[in-house]
Amino acid sequence: MAIASPPSAVVPTRILDRTEVARDVILLGIEAPELVRKVRPGHFAMALLPGGQAAGVALGIYEARGERCSLLFFLAGDRTRRLGTLRVGETLNLVAPLGNGFDCGGTARDIAIVAGGVGIASVLLPAQALIARGARVRLFYGARSAERLVEAERFATEGCELHLATDDGSRGHRGVVTELLARQSAPEAILACGPTPMLRAVSAYAQERSIPAQLSLEEAFGCGVGGCWGCVVPILRSSAQAPPFPPSDADGSDVVHARVCVEGPVFWAHELRW
Amino acid sequence: MVDSTAFDVSARIGSLVLPFPTVGLSGCYGSGAEFAPYVDLSRLGAVVLKSVTRRPRMGNPTPRIVHTPAGMLNAIGLQNPGIEWYLQHDVAKFAQTPCATIGSVAGFSVDDYAYVCERLAARSEIAAIELNISCPNVAHEGETFACDPDLTARVVRAARATTEKPLIAKLSPNVTDIGTIARAAVDAGADALAVVNTVRGMAIDIYQRKPRLGNVTGGLSGAAIRPIALLAVYEVARAVSVPIIGQGGIETASDALEFLLAGASAIGIGTANFADPRAPITILDGILAYMAQQNVRALRDIVGAANTGFANSNQIEGDEG
Numbered sequence: 001m002a003i004a005s006p007p008s009a010v011v012p013t014r015i016l017d018r019t020e021v022a023r024d025v026i027l028l029g030i031e032a033p034e035l036v037r038k039v040r041p042g043h044f045a046m047a048l049l050p051g052g053q054a055a056g057v058a059l060g061i062y063e064a065r066g067e068r069c070s071l072l073f074f075l076a077g078d079r080t081r082r083l084g085t086l087r088v089g090e091t092l093n094l095v096a097p098l099g100n101g102f103d104c105g106g107t108a109r110d111i112a113i114v115a116g117g118v119g120i121a122s123v124l125l126p127a128q129a130l131i132a133r134g135a136r137v138r139l140f141y142g143a144r145s146a147e148r149l150v151e152a153e154r155f156a157t158e159g160c161e162l163h164l165a166t167d168d169g170s171r172g173h174r175g176v177v178t179e180l181l182a183r184q185s186a187p188e189a190i191l192a193c194g195p196t197p198m199l200r201a202v203s204a205y206a207q208e209r210s211i212p213a214q215l216s217l218e219e220a221f222g223c224g225v226g227g228c229w230g231c232v233v234p235i236l237r238s239s240a241q242a243p244p245f246p247p248s249d250a251d252g253s254d255v256v257h258a259r260v261c262v263e264g265p266v267f268w269a270h271e272l273r274w
Numbered sequence: 275m276v277d278s279t280a281f282d283v284s285a286r287i288g289s290l291v292l293p294f295p296t297v298g299l300s301g302c303y304g305s306g307a308e309f310a311p312y313v314d315l316s317r318l319g320a321v322v323l324k325s326v327t328r329r330p331r332m333g334n335p336t337p338r339i340v341h342t343p344a345g346m347l348n349a350i351g352l353q354n355p356g357i358e359w360y361l362q363h364d365v366a367k368f369a370q371t372p373c374a375t376i377g378s379v380a381g382f383s384v385d386d387y388a389y390v391c392e393r394l395a396a397r398s399e400i401a402a403i404e405l406n407i408s409c410p411n412v413a414h415e416g417e418t419f420a421c422d423p424d425l426t427a428r429v430v431r432a433a434r435a436t437t438e439k440p441l442i443a444k445l446s447p448n449v450t451d452i453g454t455i456a457r458a459a460v461d462a463g464a465d466a467l468a469v470v471n472t473v474r475g476m477a478i479d480i481y482q483r484k485p486r487l488g489n490v491t492g493g494l495s496g497a498a499i500r501p502i503a504l505l506a507v508y509e510v511a512r513a514v515s516v517p518i519i520g521q522g523g524i525e526t527a528s529d530a531l532e533f534l535l536a537g538a539s540a541i542g543i544g545t546a547n548f549a550d551p552r553a554p555i556t557i558l559d560g561i562l563a564y565m566a567q568q569n570v571r572a573l574r575d576i577v578g579a580a581n582t583g584f585a586n587s588n589q590i591e592g593d594e595g
Contacts, residue, residue, distance in 0.1 A: 008311055009311060010312050010550075010552060048549065048550050049549065052525060052550055053497055053525060054341065055341060055549055056549060077341070078341075078343070095551060219336060220336075220337050220338070220340060220341070221339065222339050222346070222545075223302065223547060223551070225304075225312075227303050227304035227308040227309060227547070228301060228348070229324070229333065229338070229350050229353050230348060232336060232338065232353070245330065246330045256332075257333060257353060
């Protein structure tokens with residue numbers, strides 16, 4: 001893990017394309033050639049809202065190729081809805097790239113990517129990197145309904161094997177995606193991004209089988225750049241990602257808080273104490 | 275851009291002169307270094323560092339942040355490594371900061387404040403000390419200090435006895451009469467006042483049927499509290515004559531100018547950095563543009579210019595017509 005990020009910057013980008021890939025799910029293509037050069041799988045961006053007056057929104061960087069990056073997000077609240085009003089030709093400022101990213105190296109040949117909901121936005125770049133180095137990549141992808149299972153075909157096109165689940169059974173397995181994962185042959189390594197309950201289930205599955213699992217965490221951000229300590233997660237002091245901190249008067253001395261935005265967002269499942 | 279050398283935007287905080295009136299606020303701005311990729315820190319007046327306590331603190335459980343209409347709630351819980359570790363590992367780095375660094379001290383007893391203040395103020399990297407007597411997010415009712423004039427005075431007096439460096443008392447808006455607290459702080463030796471800390475608040479998840487913050491309650495910041503903070507500055511400026519660092523939801527130069535006109539000498543920028551890390555510079559440039567347009571040569575000349583007192587209730591009703 002712990003891929004050192006290249007220095008991030010405020011990057012002014014221009015909206016190249018805007019697609020409502022499903023109801024209330026937006027794919028924004030942006031012109032950002034410098035960002036394409038810097039971004040690594042699992043990096044994220046703080047999207048500064050047009051007109052300001054509210055904190056930026058942390059978004060996974062979905063695609064990065066040539067001059068174009070893209071951002072995939074759900075219209076879930078006031079801030080994402082404001083981002084959703086952006087039109088082709090308008091400017092979007094990003095603070096990017098941020099975070100440590102997934103480690104897509106190593107020798108594992110059979111890798112499971114587990115994605116839930118909007119977590120899919122952070123796993124295309126790692127899927128591409130893993131396939132490019134010759135790994136078999138199985139995508140376990142869960143969403144509320146078939147309509148919300150956005151971009152699944154894109155992953156098939158990239159060479160992933162699809163294993164789909166929906167809460168309502170409208171496509172694939174009816175139930176949670178981690179049930180699907182448990183039914184299949186165990187992978188050598190796991191990368192996951194999605195809601196916290198899903199990540200906890202992935203973590204339990206991986207630790208029972210001693211499979212190395214990298215989890216990209218979801219947490220409410222303030223600044224996104226390490227200045228506010230709003231987005232922490234308890235982690236073993238012995239982790240390479242643990243920030244220096246003295247033994248505390250609470251919670252035992254083997255655990256410290258790491259910032260999801262700086263030390264993460266990707267952590268080893270076995271090092272988290274959440 | 276306006277030629278900034280033609281205008282005096284300096285602000286005095288006790289014996290400390292800030293070349294610019296804009297300050298990155300405690301808890302929002304790390305040590306400043308976190309924002310250095312996005313902002314020329316040499317164009318800030320100062321950075322107020324995250325509060326430090328006598329003992330290490332892990333802080334509150336998550337979620338620590340909830341975004342709310344026109345603002346956000348936070349309940350970080352004073353996570354910090356404690357003063358001994360801080361002095362050994364962190365403070366030396368602040369010498370590299372291209373603007374003044376103001377230390378921030380929090381505690382749970384008068385003795386805590388005096389102890390941490392003395393040790394921190396002794397360091398040359400620290401230009402001044404903010405006494406955070408108004409954190410709403412810790413057990414043991416940390417905010418109690420800023421809600422009681424006598425406790426406020428005791429903390430400030432004890433800290434005053436330990437250092438000659440400028441002392442800034444950070445006041446709470448969660449009080450009935452902030453002027454009384456301000457007078458107590460100044461009488462006890464505060465050189466300046468930070469007005470104000472966050473407003474207590476909470477949010478509830480209606481589907482999980484529980485509070486959204488791990489700490490249940492938190493501190494509200496952002497535009498939602500701006501009129502509350504502005505009035506607090508106005509009232510404090512009428513109660514005391516020491517410099518005020520106005521803070522609470524300031525997002526634009528126009529907001530900053532309102533606080534200056536109400537009586538603030540300097541401007542604290544916190545939550546606005548999360549909307550755009552370039553906010554302190556944008557605000558400074560906007561203030562300079564206003565000065566050029568309004569023919570204001572020194573920013574101090576307009577401090578408190580709108581602070582003309584309160585209308586009586588009859589006049590307020592009359593204004594409606």
